[in-house]
Amino acid sequence: MLDWLPENISTYGVKIDFLFYLIYYITNVIFLFVAGFMIFFMIKYRFKEGRKSEYSHGNNKLEIIWTSATTIGVLALAVISAPAWKEIKIDLPEPDIIVQVTAEQFNWRMLYPGPDNVFGTIDDLEIENVLNVPVDKVVHIRLRSDDVIHSFFIPNLRLKQDALPGREIIVWFEAMKTGRYEIPCAELCGFGHSGMLGHLYVHSPEDYEAWINENWPES
Amino acid sequence: MTEENITEINHEEHHKQSIWSKYIFSYDHKMIAKQYLLLGISMLILGGLLAMLIRWQLGYPDEPLPIIGLSDQYMETGEVDGVVDEMWDGWFEDETENWLTMTIPGGVIGPEFYNSLFTMHATIMIFFAIMPILVGCFGNFLIPLMIGTKDMAFPFLNMLSFWVAFIGSIVMLWGFFVPGGHAAAGWTGYPPLSSSVEFSGVDWGQNLWIISLMIMGISSMMGAVNYITTIVNMRAKGMTFFRMPLTVWSLFIVAILLLLAIPVLASALSMLLFDRLWGTSFFSASGGGDPILWQHLFWFFGHPEVYVLILPGMGIASDLLSTFARKPIFGYKAMVYAMISIAVLGFIVWGHHMFQSGMNPALGMTFMFSTMAIAVPSAIKTFNWLGTLKGANIKFTVPMLNTLAFVSMFVIGGLSGIFMASTPVDIFIHDTYYIVAHIHYVVFGGSMFALFGGIYYWFPKMFGRGMNMTLGRVHFWMTFVFFNATFFPMHILGIGGHMRRIANPMQYEYLQDMQWINEFITVSAFMLGLAQIIFFFNFFYSMFKGKKSVDNPWEANTLEWVAPTPPPHGNFLTPPVVYGGPYEYGVPDREEDWLPQDIKR
Ligand code: HEM
Numbered sequence: 001m002l003d004w005l006p007e008n009i010s011t012y013g014v015k016i017d018f019l020f021y022l023i024y025y026i027t028n029v030i031f032l033f034v035a036g037f038m039i040f041f042m043i044k045y046r047f048k049e050g051r052k053s054e055y056s057h058g059n060n061k062l063e064i065i066w067t068s069a070t071t072i073g074v075l076a077l078a079v080i081s082a083p084a085w086k087e088i089k090i091d092l093p094e095p096d097i098i099v100q101v102t103a104e105q106f107n108w109r110m111l112y113p114g115p116d117n118v119f120g121t122i123d124d125l126e127i128e129n130v131l132n133v134p135v136d137k138v139v140h141i142r143l144r145s146d147d148v149i150h151s152f153f154i155p156n157l158r159l160k161q162d163a164l165p166g167r168e169i170i171v172w173f174e175a176m177k178t179g180r181y182e183i184p185c186a187e188l189c190g191f192g193h194s195g196m197l198g199h200l201y202v203h204s205p206e207d208y209e210a211w212i213n214e215n216w217p218e219s
Numbered sequence: 220m221t222e223e224n225i226t227e228i229n230h231e232e233h234h235k236q237s238i239w240s241k242y243i244f245s246y247d248h249k250m251i252a253k254q255y256l257l258l259g260i261s262m263l264i265l266g267g268l269l270a271m272l273i274r275w276q277l278g279y280p281d282e283p284l285p286i287i288g289l290s291d292q293y294m295e296t297g298e299v300d301g302v303v304d305e306m307w308d309g310w311f312e313d314e315t316e317n318w319l320t321m322t323i324p325g326g327v328i329g330p331e332f333y334n335s336l337f338t339m340h341a342t343i344m345i346f347f348a349i350m351p352i353l354v355g356c357f358g359n360f361l362i363p364l365m366i367g368t369k370d371m372a373f374p375f376l377n378m379l380s381f382w383v384a385f386i387g388s389i390v391m392l393w394g395f396f397v398p399g400g401h402a403a404a405g406w407t408g409y410p411p412l413s414s415s416v417e418f419s420g421v422d423w424g425q426n427l428w429i430i431s432l433m434i435m436g437i438s439s440m441m442g443a444v445n446y447i448t449t450i451v452n453m454r455a456k457g458m459t460f461f462r463m464p465l466t467v468w469s470l471f472i473v474a475i476l477l478l479l480a481i482p483v484l485a486s487a488l489s490m491l492l493f494d495r496l497w498g499t500s501f502f503s504a505s506g507g508g509d510p511i512l513w514q515h516l517f518w519f520f521g522h523p524e525v526y527v528l529i530l531p532g533m534g535i536a537s538d539l540l541s542t543f544a545r546k547p548i549f550g551y552k553a554m555v556y557a558m559i560s561i562a563v564l565g566f567i568v569w570g571h572h573m574f575q576s577g578m579n580p581a582l583g584m585t586f587m588f589s590t591m592a593i594a595v596p597s598a599i600k601t602f603n604w605l606g607t608l609k610g611a612n613i614k615f616t617v618p619m620l621n622t623l624a625f626v627s628m629f630v631i632g633g634l635s636g637i638f639m640a641s642t643p644v645d646i647f648i649h650d651t652y653y654i655v656a657h658i659h660y661v662v663f664g665g666s667m668f669a670l671f672g673g674i675y676y677w678f679p680k681m682f683g684r685g686m687n688m689t690l691g692r693v694h695f696w697m698t699f700v701f702f703n704a705t706f707f708p709m710h711i712l713g714i715g716g717h718m719r720r721i722a723n724p725m726q727y728e729y730l731q732d733m734q735w736i737n738e739f740i741t742v743s744a745f746m747l748g749l750a751q752i753i754f755f756f757n758f759f760y761s762m763f764k765g766k767k768s769v770d771n772p773w774e775a776n777t778l779e780w781v782a783p784t785p786p787p788h789g790n791f792l793t794p795p796v797v798y799g800g801p802y803e804y805g806v807p808d809r810e811e812d813w814l815p816q817d818i819k820r
């Protein structure tokens with residue numbers, strides 16, 4: 001079933017997919033176990049005239065066993081999940097590239113700082129709905145919103161972060177593969193929410209160079 | 220109100236019993252329960268129809284609706300015989316405009332109306348269908364009967380609670396007919412989208428949504444106070460807390476949850492209304508407020524709320540399971556403690572709805588741990604249900620089939636919750652159809668199957684007649700099959716990255732290959748909808764024409780079956796005295812395999 005996942009192209013996406021698969025297999029086993037017992041009991045203990053059921057009110061030993069087993073199990077899952085979360089959302093690596101993305105009904109405005117790498121200068125360049133980044137580089141996105149809440153979602157990068165009016169949130173990614181990918185909005189943001197869509201271009205180093213030269217020819 | 224007062228009221232009613240006081244402003248908990256049931260079922264039908272429209276749009280995006288959309292007459296004049304809305308006369312400048320042309324121009328649902336559709340589908344199902352039936356109807360009907368008393372502690376408050384809910388429902392329905400359309404910010408109503416007309420284009424629809432939910436909150440509070448007081452003070456002689464049926468326990472805990480959670484929702488809703496109407500900026504960043512504040516308040520209410528939807532189902536399922544397994548429930552006390560811990564933990568997990576919201580990610584980490592922990596009591600309950608089946612003597616009646624469906628579907632819903640509790644995985648599946656699948660496995664697969672089971676089970680006690688069980692079986696199997704055909708594939712859509720709340724998936728290249736799944740789901744959903752017609756027919760037909768029922772048709776132990784069928788005012792001929800627990804089935808050295816609670820042992 002997990003074959004349906006869009007192709008992953010981000011460094012940390014590998015970890016997300018690993019956890020996804022891990023939980024998928026664990027929950028499948030639990031489901032088969034529970035469903036198996038249920039079906040077995042339903043067949044074996046179906047109604048027979050004149051038979052009486054086992055008169056039992058429970059078993060404290062079993063209660064203790066399955067309570068502690070599930071507690072350990074789910075807490076272990078939380079512990080295993082924690083490092084990936086920390087890496088993705090808490091300990092951001094130093095950026096190679098920074099782009100400011102401002103969401104508005106119903107566009108993504110991408111602001112590039114230009115060759116001086118400083119925002120708010122004359123060489124800033126704003127492009128609507130197109131995000132250009134180089135492959136294998138750490139990109140920081142400064143995420144903002146001008147109106148309502150949006151959510152910056154790049155399925156192939158396993159990246160999702162709400163954009164909030166009045167706040168700047170920094171997210172990062174490192175793409176491992178060149179190509180063109182979609183950037184939908186994942187949080188309901190009004191009548192144009194469906195179809196609010198940008199594109200991500202992950203360039204090879206040469207292409208990225210060319211893109212820079214095209215947009216900032218004087219540098 | 221004291222016991223004497225209640226008898227007095229019941230007495231009075233015996234004498235007058237005008238239609239007015241018997242059917243409309245009744246103080247009798249059983250009549251009020253039926254009123255809630257009728258309200259809930261009407262809203263269930265409406266909510267279901269909205270779902271059909273949602274599915275049409277997703278299966279066949281931007282294609283005109285069948286019948287209405289394709290009628291030549293409609294295409295030319297914008298009118299269909301009988302659907303022209305007089306109420307809107309004079310509201311439009313142009314003669315050819317009416318409600319239909321405004322909401323679905325050309326018969327196409329379109330994104331604005333689509334947003335109202337899923338917002339109102341969820342709002343109606345949660346607050347106006349499942350809560351009125353599971354909490355309002357079953358709570359009112361069962362609490363006094365199961366604990367062996369004459370009525371609720373405050374019968375007048377009880378009546379008021381229903382009529383307040385009725386007014387709340389009218390206000391909510393009114394929203395469909397105001398210019399600008401109904402609320403369209405999702406059932407979660409996140410500001411600034413919900414707080415500003417400028418951003419959503421929705422004007423009074425959203426205001427009415429807020430006002431209606433406030434009214435419903437008042438109604439729920441009145442009900443909750445009543446339930447808690449009744450359960451604490453009015454149990455029959457010998458009915459200790461640990462002899463109460465699990466249904467009563469679940470409703471007791473639900474009442475406490477409502478009492479603690481609803482004031483928080485009410486305060487959030489008030490702030491939202493102030494932001495909309497009187498220029499405050501609680502949730503607007505430009506005015507110094509914070510949109511995240513709404514999410515914290517809403518989900519502080521919202522997570523306990525989802526347990527309000529499932530706990531009564533768990534209680535009902537436990538009672539039915541034990542009755543038809545002809546075996547005591549496995550681990551009664553463990554079941555009670557599991558429900559209590561669900562209630563306690565339920566107040567410290569709200570942040571799992573906000574992992575990607577911009578809330579401090581370190582906080583997200585702690586919410587991941589508490590959320591994982593809340594899966595434990597759910598697992599305990601599941602294992603205890605399994606334990607109940609072991610060594611049982613299972614009667615596959617229609618209520619039992621629904622109960623078994625409840626257990627198995629709840630397992631799937633609970634397990635999918637684990638994926639979302641893992642914060643890194645949630646980054647990908649948050650706000651996708653995976654969440655929609657989860658919701659429906661717990662609320663439809665859980666609450667709804669328990670609701671069906673409960674109605675089939677208690678119908679004879681309520682109306683004195685049984686429902687048709689052949690139709691019941693057909694309805695069950697169709698519902699079970701098409702439920703899974705509808706909602707299971709939504710997991711796959713979610714894994715594929717299909718966002719929730721989008722009107723047209725074909726606008727995204729990466730979703731186009733999956734459109735056949737959407738179409739498949741739509742067809743299944745229509746079949747699921749059709750299957751419900753059988754249920755509604757059975758329900759209304761059996762009410763008047765069903766087979767007359769005896770007092771205890773299921774040979775069950777709990778006190779409601781001791782009362783005559785249907786129970787008169789005051790419920791019991793003599794006040795019952797309780798000598799044992801509710802689940803004494805298959806007691807050795809006894810001829811019958813059941814032992815009612817009021818039999819001396
Ligand atoms: C095993 C226990 C459960 C766990 C671990 C769990 C976990 C979660 C999580 C983490 C979310 C948020 C997902 C997201 O938006 O990214 C969620 C959403 C939801 N859950 Fe559960 N859940 C559990 C059981 C239930 C039950 C019993 C119900 C209700 C009857 C329920 C109803 C919902 C609903 C309605 C939502 C979606 C709310 C919305 O965004 O519209 N869950 N659950």
Ligand SMILES: [Cu+2]
Nearest residue numbers: 150185189196
């Ligand atoms: Cu958006």
Ligand SMILES: [Cu+2]
Nearest residue numbers: 522569571572
């Ligand atoms: Cu929750």
